Structures are given as structure tokens and as C-alpha cells.
Amino acid sequence: MARIGLLGGCFNPVHNGHVRLAVETLEQLALDWVELIPAAVPPHKAGPDMLDFELRAAMVDAAVDGVAGLRVNRVEAERSGPSYTVDTLTLLRETRPGDEFWFIMGACDLHALPHWNRGMRIPEMVNLAVANRIDEDLDRVTAFVAETWPDAVCEGEGAWRFGGGTRLDFVCVPRIDVSSSFVRERWCAGRRLRGLVPGGVERCLDAERERVARQWVAS
Ligand SMILES: Nc1ncnc2c1ncn2[C@@H]1O[C@H](COP(=O)(O)OP(=O)(O)OP(=O)(O)O)[C@@H](O)[C@H]1O
Numbered sequence: 437m438a439r440i441g442l443l444g445g446c447f448n449p450v451h452n453g454h455v456r457l458a459v460e461t462l463e464q465l466a467l468d469w470v471e472l473i474p475a476a477v478p479p480h481k482a483g484p485d486m487l488d489f490e491l492r493a494a495m496v497d498a499a500v501d502g503v504a505g506l507r508v509n510r511v512e513a514e515r516s517g518p519s520y521t522v523d524t525l526t527l528l529r530e531t532r533p534g535d536e537f538w539f540i541m542g543a544c545d546l547h548a549l550p551h552w553n554r555g556m557r558i559p560e561m562v563n564l565a566v567a568n569r570i571d572e573d574l575d576r577v578t579a580f581v582a583e584t585w586p587d588a589v590c591e592g593e594g595a596w597r598f599g600g601g602t603r604l605d606f607v608c609v610p611r612i613d614v615s616s617s618f619v620r621e622r623w624c625a626g627r628r629l630r631g632l633v634p635g636g637v638e639r640c641l642d643a644e645r646e647r648v649a650r651q652w653v654a655s
């Protein structure tokens with residue numbers, strides 16, 4: 437049985453924080469590989485500055501190129517309508533019953549999970565890998581787990597097993613203070629992106645300069 441991490445995101449564009457999050461989770465949870473899943477129709481972040489799926493996915497291809505253990509999964513482009521995570525995970529579990537999955541998310545997303553579409557089904561289906569975004573996140577996640585899943589069994593600091601058998605693992609990631617919004621803002625101001633995104637991502641944006649400008653600068 438392969439142990440697989442799934443990192444969903446808009447990736448508008450993918451940046452070094454995403455790559456580091458994927459690599460840290462891969463290593464800390466001893467996963468076989470991590471799949472980055474660009475959201476085809478993001479359920480929560482629709483807007484004129486959202487680049488089309490293929491361009492965002494091509495940038496994720498460029499970001500993982502040559503990085504052992506990271507892959508791109510375009511599964512969300514195979515269906516129409518909002519790309520709800522619960523539907524993606526249902527499909528992956530049906531089509532790959534021999535794999536064990538960890539859905540990777542920043543700690544703030546864990547707190548938002550009850551507001552996602554059938555969000556509380558997610559930890560019943562797959563394991564969660566929850567990464568810190570700020571220093572207090574382990575304490576906050578610990579309190580959230582105690583409140584939300586009182587029957588979860590703590591198996592050590594930052595590790596819990598839920599009643600149904602899935603688990604939540606906290607992953608401690610060095611803070612890389614970059615976001616896609618920050619990258620878009622810098623790009624629109626004509627600034628270089630060195631150190632914020634992998635080189636291949638910067639080249640994709642340069643190659644599609646006019647198209648990207650129409651969406652990012654105009655909005
Ligand atoms: N710098 C970072 N370090 C660790 N995790 C991150 C970082 N940026 C984003 N993530 C996580 O990566 C996942 C996908 O994020 P997403 O594609 O929305 O990027 P974003 O930078 O948060 O985007 P935006 O600025 O457009 O809101 C989420 O789980 C998010 O918490």
C-alpha cells in the first residue's frame with residue numbers, strides 16, 4: 437500500500453511555500469510521494485484573476501520538475517462544476533483502493549473545514565496532514581481536535597487517531613512567508629520573482645506575459 441500526500445490548491449501561481457510544504461510532509465510522514473492537485477473550478481476563490489486551469493497546472497508541472505517525490509494530479513479537470521475536495525477524495529479512494537492518502541492543508545484550512553462542502557466527511561475518508569502557518573498553530577490544532585473530535589485518541593504530540601481509523605498528523609514546516617496573492621502583487625508591479633517561486637514558474641509567467649497581465653493587472 438503506497439502512502440500518498442495530496443496537496444490541493446488554486447496554485448495561482450504555485451510558489452516556494454507550496455513546494456516546501458509538500459517536501460516537508462513527504463519527509464516527516466515518510467510518504468511515498470505527494471501529488472499537487474490544482475483546483476479546476478475553485479469552490480471558494482472564483483475571481484477574474486484566477487488563471488485558467490491548464491496554465492496553473494503547467495506552472496505546477498514546472499515547480500515539481502526534478503523534485504523527487506512530487507507529482508501533479510489533474511484529476512479535478514476531469515469533471516465539471518465546483519471542485520469540491522470531498523468529491524475528489526471520493527473518486528481517488530474509489531479508483532485507487534490500494535493507496536492510503538493524507539490530505540495536506542495549512543492549519544487555517546483545518547479550522548475552516550466545517551464550512552467546506554461536506555467538509556466534516558473528509559477526515560472520515562482520508563488522513564489529514566495539517567501544517568503550521570504561525571507559531572501557535574500546534575496549540576490551536578490541539579484545542580480544535582479536542583473540541584471537534586472528543587473521541588480522537590492522542591498518539592503523541594501532534595498525532596491523533598479518529599474513531600473511524602483515520603488520523604491527523606501535525607507537520608511542522610519552516611515558515612516561508614509567501615502567498616500566491618503576494619506573488620501576483622509583485623508580478624503586477626513588474627518586480628522579479630526570484631526566491632518566491634521556482635525558476636520554471638517565473639519562465640511560464642514570462643512566456644504568457646500578455647495573457648497573465650490581462651487577468652492579474654486588470655483585476
Ligand atoms: N507559504 C506557505 N507555507 C505553507 N503552506 C502554504 C503556504 N501558502 C499556501 N499554503 C497552503 O497551500 C495550500 C494551497 O494554497 P493556495 O493555492 O490557496 O495558495 P495561497 O498562497 O494561500 O493563495 P492566495 O494568496 O491566492 O490566497 C493551502 O493548504 C495553504 O494553506
Ligand SMILES: O=C(O)c1ccc[n+]([C@@H]2O[C@H](COP(=O)([O-])O)[C@@H](O)[C@H]2O)c1
Binds near residue numbers: 481552
Ligand atoms: O470542498 C470545499 O468546499 C473546499 C473549500 C475550500 C477549499 N477547498 C480546497 O482546499 C484546497 C486549498 O484551498 P486554498 O483556498 O488554500 O487554495 C484546495 O484543494 C481547495 O479546492 C475545498
